[in-house]
Amino acid sequence: METRQIRYFLKVAEMEHMTEAAISLHVAQSSVSRQISNLENELDVELFIREGRRVKLTPLGKIFYDRMKQAMNLMDDAKREVKEYMNPEKGTVRIAFPISMAAHTLPSIIYAFRTRYPEAQFEMSNALYPDLIKGVVNGEFNLAMIAPMPIKEHEKKITGTTLFTENIVALLPLHHPLANRTSILLRELKDDPFVVLPEGFIFRDQVVQACNVARFSPQVAFEGKDIDALKGLVSAGLGVALMPESTLVDNTPRSTVMIPLTDANLTRTVGVIYPTQRELLPTEQLFYNFLLEIYERLNEFKK
């Protein structure tokens, strides 16, 4: 069982297609086919079902995939750890975050971090809420920004810290009747069309729940698959939206206005998580400490 075989296996499993996997791996299709075959021989097990011209993982193959994914992540991390050990400030931070932080929160953190450590590298990916947690648990990445902070249920496998609490605000088109107010109550929007994220996004659920607390069900007019899409929809006058305040800092779209909500508890907690079982890589540890330090000072300042 050589890592080359495992790498080929993982790629084929993900693509469910040998030829494409071979292209993606920059080797001939025959090589991939043969290595997979060797692997199956060694394990004495069918990992793929050849149905017609497709290959799909068998149930057993899926189990094997999960295990190998984890093992390879472990090995890759170890490699990075060893390489970064001597000078962490030149290493790489691999971090994932929800789309809502892509525009402002993350960039400003990274900017600050790179001011102190100019040679640090970043690998970023965004993911939906459950995948952030899953990714941290199975080692796809070791750090994730997340909002809201997950609760007890995952406590055994992930550890984290709340960095700050931010307000949720309303974004209205400029010609909206309430656009001139300095603040509103959420319930005042009960008859407005809402633009929200699609099902599956945690922030959509938070919006709907907030409305329910304000004793109405939001009338969903449009769905946009990221925060910027929502902004566009509001900007076009197609509805109103709720957003975390940080996504609007320095970035309120044209023809819209941001209005604070005076409802109680209309906030979300933003934090960072990492796996309990594994240690952070040197550079990531540096970044994590940096995060805590920065936000501790910032929160202190707010008081």
Add this chain to the structure above:
Amino acid sequence: METRQIRYFLKVAEMEHMTEAAISLHVAQSSVSRQISNLENELDVELFIREGRRVKLTPLGKIFYDRMKQAMNLMDDAKREVKEYMNPEKGTVRIAFPISMAAHTLPSIIYAFRTRYPEAQFEMSNALYPDLIKGVVNGEFNLAMIAPMPIKEHEKKITGTTLFTENIVALLPLHHPLANRTSILLRELKDDPFVVLPEGFIFRDQVVQACNVARFSPQVAFEGKDIDALKGLVSAGLGVALMPESTLVDNTPRSTVMIPLTDANLTRTVGVIYPTQRELLPTEQLFYNFLLEIYERLNEFKK
């Protein structure tokens, strides 16, 4: 980073000797040397210090060793899991246990298990108390019998069940003044020479502590490095010993006599542990369930 390199690396790290590692791996020394060198080149790091004709892990090498050990255990386990998936009853149970269970407890359990699953295989190893826990955590084995059951401190990483509670009894030479009694108090042995396990064995500490509870410090005459050695020492009349009852069942040595102790709480809990983070392999799961079932019935019967 190929698994061949990692296997060579692990062996060299353990033996601190390339030539011996090569012999143990059934390859030429030059191959091992070359692969280690390749690995170091790829990682761009010194894994070993060449001091004279020895090789020792650098501090960084130690970190890498731990990571790789874990990764390889994961891969090996995955391989076994996949192979055993189809028919668990033909698979292998890898289990570790303290020496005190080597004579009676383990063999009788295994005998019973093999009566139901005649094709099951066993790989057994014994280890000191802390290594039992360490081994389960880092994946050297997935199951360990252990006594006493460890407490909270490791709760996050290991899970386990208490199987039964057994009495601790005294083993006396046949000509001992108390040898004809049907039971004694531990304190009656306060002036006797004791034979005990060496430092580092948990059961030694238990014995000493039990004596302290009986308000005396045992006078240690001899140390034997396993239970059978202790039995021999008692049999030769060199002292008295305390032992878990199960180690004497069907096996009281010649010229000795086993006497129950009437002190309260002179018992130890015997249990089985497995890692919280990983799932048991199919055959091991079978064995674990078997254990629970057997001892539940047995404990029921005792009442």
Add this chain to the structure above:
DNA sequence: ATGTATTCATGCAAAAAACGCATTGATTTC
């Protein structure tokens, strides 16, 4: 101190493994 025995690293040829190409047979698509 000097010689001898070990031990790890390296050059080089042999063996083994992986690769790419071409082709086959099976299946899907139009």
Add this chain to the structure above:
DNA sequence: GAAATCAATGCGTTTTTTGCATGAATACAT
């Protein structure tokens, strides 16, 4: 039913690994 796509396989080529021989450095014994 023809064309296209895909995975498997035979085969010659390339790459990698191995083993042997050797060299350099160190430890040990006398």
